[in-house]
Amino acid sequence: MSPQSGGIDVFIGTVRDATKGKAVIKLEFEAYVPMALKEMEKIAREAFYKWPVQKLLIHHRVGVLQIGEVPVIIAVSCAHRDAAFEACRYVIDKLKQTVPIWKKEIFEDGEVWVAAHP
Amino acid sequence: MKVNVLAFGIAKDIFGSSSVSVELPEYGTTGKLKQLLEESYPRLKKLASYMVAVNNEYASDESVLAANNEVAIIPPVSGG
Numbered sequence: 057m058s059p060q061s062g063g064i065d066v067f068i069g070t071v072r073d074a075t076k077g078k079a080v081i082k083l084e085f086e087a088y089v090p091m092a093l094k095e096m097e098k099i100a101r102e103a104f105y106k107w108p109v110q111k112l113l114i115h116h117r118v119g120v121l122q123i124g125e126v127p128v129i130i131a132v133s134c135a136h137r138d139a140a141f142e143a144c145r146y147v148i149d150k151l152k153q154t155v156p157i158w159k160k161e162i163f164e165d166g167e168v169w170v171a172a173h174p
Numbered sequence: 175m176k177v178n179v180l181a182f183g184i185a186k187d188i189f190g191s192s193s194v195s196v197e198l199p200e201y202g203t204t205g206k207l208k209q210l211l212e213e214s215y216p217r218l219k220k221l222a223s224y225m226v227a228v229n230n231e232y233a234s235d236e237s238v239l240a241a242n243n244e245v246a247i248i249p250p251v252s253g254g
Contacts, residue, residue: 069254085253088182088246091230092253116253128254148254156227156246157253158183169184170252174222 061110063137065144069128071121081162085118085127088156092116095155099147107143109134114147116157127159175200177207177239180246185224188217198239204228205235207245224249 071083096114103109113131121127130148134140151157159170177196181189196210204226212218225248226233232248239245 086182087253088180088227088230088248091227091246091248094230152251152254154232154251155253156182156248156251158249159252159254160183169187169249171250172184172221172252 058110058133060135061133062135063140064131064133065137065140066132067128067130067144067148068126069148071123071125071127073123075161078163080123081164082123083121083127084160084162084167085116085121086158086160087116087118089118091156096151099150099154102150103132103143103147106146107132107134107139108136109139109143112143112147114151116151116155118157175202175239175241177202177241177243177245179207179211180244182246183249183252184221185218185247185249188215201238203235204233204237204239207239208235211247218247222250 074080100112103112109132111133115129117127130144132140132144161168175198177198178193179196180193186192227246227248228237228243
């Protein structure tokens with residue numbers, strides 16, 4: 057929070073219990089940590105450049121997560137809500153494209169690395 | 175020259191290890207590395223796509239590699 061901030065947009069990702077109608081037991085996240093941090097910083101810098109962002113947080117967990125737990129949080133504070141919404145959306149969308157983090161879905165009958173195969 | 179290649183996600187499953195060592199010609203490129211890896215590990219070709227990172231930066235196929243570079247195979251990312 058800061059006195060100039062008029063709006064804080066927070067995105068909280070949570071682990072769903074199903075994907076494409078199939079029950080998910082839990083998720084496992086893996087990261088190439090040094091490069092992930094570097095790519096996150098690039099995304100943050102882009103957000104600060106494109107919008108009048110005052111404060112920005114990108115948080116991502118690794119390891120095993122149970123249903124309902126929180127793997128990712130993005131928080132952006134700006135003077136006005138439009139910028140906060142747009143910047144927050146930009147950051148989570150870009151994180152999903154460039155940050156080297158991988159999600160494995162664990163089912164009753166096996167596990168799948170998301171997006172690995174066409 | 176010998177290049178150590180880190181593997182994550184499904185690439186680690188394909189290699190059966192978190193890293194593999196690849197013998198590359200001097201001034202070998204990322205493209206050449208991918209070709210050699212695909213010959214040894216054909217399952218790589220079935221991935222939707224994959225990138226190569228050199229010293230924590232995404233690299234194009236034309237990038238020339240050096241033995242001391244930190245090289246990694248980056249299968250499709252799925253963070254968030």
